[in-house]
Amino acid sequence: AVVSTQSTGMITKHCGMTYSGMGPDFRLLVRNARKIAQQYFMKYNEEIPVSQLVQRVANVMQEYTHSGGVRPFGVSLLVAGFDQETPYLVQCDPSGAYFAWKATAMGKNHVNGKTFLEKRYNADLELEDAVHTAILTLKEGFEGQMTEDNIEIGICTGDGFRKLNRTEIKDYLAALN
Secondary structure, three states, X not given: OEEEOOOEEEEEXXXXXXXXXXXXXXXXXXXXXXXXXXXXXXXXXXXXXXXXXXXXXXXXHHHOOOOOOOOOOOEEEEEEEEEOOEEEEEEEOOOOOEEEOOOOOOOOOHHHHHHHHHHHOOOOOOXXXXXXXXXXXXXXXXXXXXXXXXXXXXXXXXXEEEEOOXXXXXXXXXXXX
């Protein structure tokens, strides 16, 4: 599950992305990732593998670190995807470096989030439990009241990537209280 206090974007049917950092940079990278995915589809008539999509987006981010006249992207990305039977969760830094994770946190208070996940995560989590764990992790560093209006949750399974609607988020939050 991908959880965010800002925005979550769908890239392909089986891949979504969220961020920590500057919103406009994220929106530009989402558009760029969708374009990369569409170009791949037009050429090969199949969805781009998540690993290739991440690599190409990371290349774009890396190019901006050494190009004159442009600033590096001020955003870290978290990409969740599914290829055949393989789930992916990849973090992409502004430098263009990317890392695969089983579970991770990023942004403000990410150290506490990662520590929390290290204690709670196991490979046999059911989807419902994974969403609850993700919400609890976000709650660790959340300021104010967490509601369906100020968080977004994206879920990626073999069926595809989707964002939960407000009612579903409200139900998950109610189950935790």
